[in-house]
Amino acid sequence: MITELKKRLMGLLLCAIGLVQAAAEPFTSLHIVDLDGQALANAVVILDATGLGAPAEPVSGQIIDQKDFRFVPQVLAVAKGSAVRFPNSDKSRHQVYSFSPAKTFDLALYGGNQVPKVRFDRTGLVVLGCNIHDSMMGFVYVVDSGLFAVSDTQGYAALPAYDAAQASQLTVWHAQLEQDIQLSLAELNALLASDADLVLPIHLHLEAPMAPASDLRSRLQGYASYDY
């Protein structure tokens, strides 16, 4: 049983993005799907360890890039106190801002990488936008537990190893969920033991939250009198 888990862990490690902690072995992987059985990416899972285990250490050097008028990655989970950089890989300038209580900020119109880091000192969800590109939307989920993960494009979230003493419950967030979902440890264990999917009560918008590139923008190319 254990050897099996190891093998799976090794596979998952290779493709895991946003692995924030090189946790002690063993750690487990959760598969998250919507009501249609479609894999849900960008779901954040947190093992609530408040007061039970050591909080996660802040990590520097994390980035959310802006590429093709999108935030990449769209969802980023960080430990409280972490600083995130918002480089701009587009030719267009962006004005990244947030009005979220967890972190309010406004990065005046900028291009390239000449923008200061933003430190997230308070836990909670921070919704990111661009003032001049309404279709752009991104999320930074600030946690103080050391046990969390973001599901990949296949819907897999790789949970670090934990024990019952460390964690009391599992919290699941997804942008389309109206509110976070809480799972007791027993429920989580049962789920894991049966190797079942974690089904969220939503239907995934395939496009959401991404808007298609505006027709106007492509047309504007044609009649530009200046070559920028």
Add this chain to the structure above:
Amino acid sequence: MTISLRSQLLLVFLSLLGLILIADLWAVSLTADRAARANATSQLASAEQVFNSLLAESQQQKTYRTELLVADFGFRQAIATQQWDTLGSVLSNHGDRLGADLIVLLAADGDVIVSTHNLDTTLPLLRSHSQSSTDPFKGLVIAEQQPFQLVMVPVRAPNLIAWVGMGFVMDKALVNRFRDISNADISLLFRGDQATMTGGISTTETAAWSDFSNVNFEQSVAEFDSQLRDRGNLSRQHLLLDSNRQKLTLVLSVSLTEAKLVFHAMESRMVAISGVGLVLAAIATILVAGHLTAPINRLVRAAERIGRGDYEPLTVTQGSSELHVLSDTLNRMQRAVAEREQYIRYQTLHHLFTGLPNRKYMHELFDQRRLDQPNAQFAAALIKISNFDTLSDVYGMAIVDQMLQQVAQRFAISPTPIMTLGLIVTDELLLFSEPFSSSAEDSTQGFIDAVTLAFERPFLCSNLELQCEVRLAILLCPAHVDEFEDTVRRARITLAEARRTDQRSLVYDAIQEVRHLRKIKVTRRLQQALVNDGFSLLFQPQYDLKTKRVYSAEALIRWHDEELGLMYPKEFIPLAEESGVICQITEWVFTEALKQMLSWQAAGYRIGVSINLSAKDLLKDELIDSVIRQLDAHDGERSNLMLEITESALVIDAEHALRNLQRLYDAGVHLAMDDFGTGYSSLVQLKSMPVHELKIDKSFVTNLCNDKADQQIVRSTIDMAHQLGLTVIAEGVESMAAWTLLGEMNCDSIQGYQLSQPIPAPDLLAWVDQFEQQQLTLPYSRAQG
């Protein structure tokens, strides 16, 4: 063709009402049409106002929103970067926020920095605005064959750094929304930089827009407009844009058909009301007509009844007073008609002056009796008043009428069984007895006695005593006769027989009618024979005892009829005399005999002819004229012609007969008195008559040899005749002894079977030759031929 009153009333009222209703409907329809048109027109006018204000409001709103967007700091900051990607993305981003379809960014100096559409024909307008004003621009433009609402606002930071134009395509959704508000169909026809292409947007079904692509935009619009009108629309145009080859026309239209729909309901109600009105009017008319015609029909039936002779009084219980007057008048009229009819009926059935039943009355009475009592036997008497002419000549008709009335009274109070007397001809009365109760023979005799008795006493009229002489013919019905007309006819035959036999009364005998019918037939056939040349002549030779030669022959007529067979003069000559054809027969005999005599003489025989003239012939001047004329034509032969006449010729009109006799005598014709010694012959007549010869009747000659008295008469007659200078011929000589005796008596000539029976003309000459041959060889013997 006659139309009933009801139909006339219906026709008049319904057609009048119908005309009024049709005129009403027409007027309503016309008004509705006008109202619908007027409504549609005002609807269009208000729709245009609505459209204009909607457009203005929409542009104003878009201007505000664009201004608001442009005021966004990030936007201004992005514009200010003058960096393409930022500019492009922010413009499109904000354009999306507004829902714009067209974006143009102009530099402060009016040059186009960036644009979503080709705005070559619009730019001059925008540029001139940007150079002359700092206020937002609002207007309609055509770009790339699409109409846009375009608002352009300045971007200030804080100085004017650019103009941002946002265009909103005017599409089907927009016109549909406007249509919903304005209640009129909206069409936009436009033309941009492409000179011949006309584009359009419409809330109505239209043909392909390329169909309207005329070189001339106005013509395209007109074409479109006419199509709208063809589909029953009313339209209104408004030119919204006309600049720099860009044209945009608003065409508003409403369906007249729909506008009229409201009125259609009204018209339908109107038609329904009219229909009900017509039906009610028809019912009312029928009722009124019925009210009018019912009494009229009753009067018509009453009039028909009166026409049939039924004079029951009639009453009209309902209807107008005029009808009451009419019914009263009809009642009076029918009373008058009834009275007049009674009077006329009386007159048609009674003699005007005496009041006696007339022939028609008697006829009806007869028929009625035969019908009521077919087996009852009764007698009918035809009473001829034989002295009627004398009475009426002497006393006048009025007196005779009085007498006839008294006759009727006498029969009315007669104790004999009741009889009915009618005056059927002026001088003939017809009397029917009541049906016999006893044997026919006794009853008949009783009836005859009663009638005879009634006329026995004279009648006293105006103090004059009149004796009515009557002759009766009695028939028994139905033993003798069954029909009224036959009764009268047979009674007349019987009367004639009674007159002939001089009896005062005679009962009908069937033989009378047989005889009568034979007479009628013979008379009819006689006329036929005249036409068909049915007569022939025989000649009986006459021998002169002195010269011992046959000197003449008496022409004797014979008639062989197809139906009656051989007829003898003794039967048909009296009938010919009665019917008047005797003169024609005589003329034929004369002409024929004369012709025969001439042919004998031409053959060298000196033989004359003797022709009989009837008493009537002598009274016929034309016949005498004709005889003399024919004699003149054959001058010199008249001495051989002997005309025989009888003494009776002088009975009817002696003077006239003598005058004509004298004319013949003067003309040189020899005349003989035939049948001398019979009838009325008298010596006085013999003396006055101009004759040459006497013919002794055969009744004296036939038994001459054995009868001494006849011998005396003949001898003295011959002597007397000779004394008077007349010759004598004896007829009926049937023995040689009589022949010889007559010769001894100095008779001049003889005629009879002893000499020869009558022979046909062609055989006469041969007979004469033979006779003379025999006489030469056997002078005293006679050979019968």
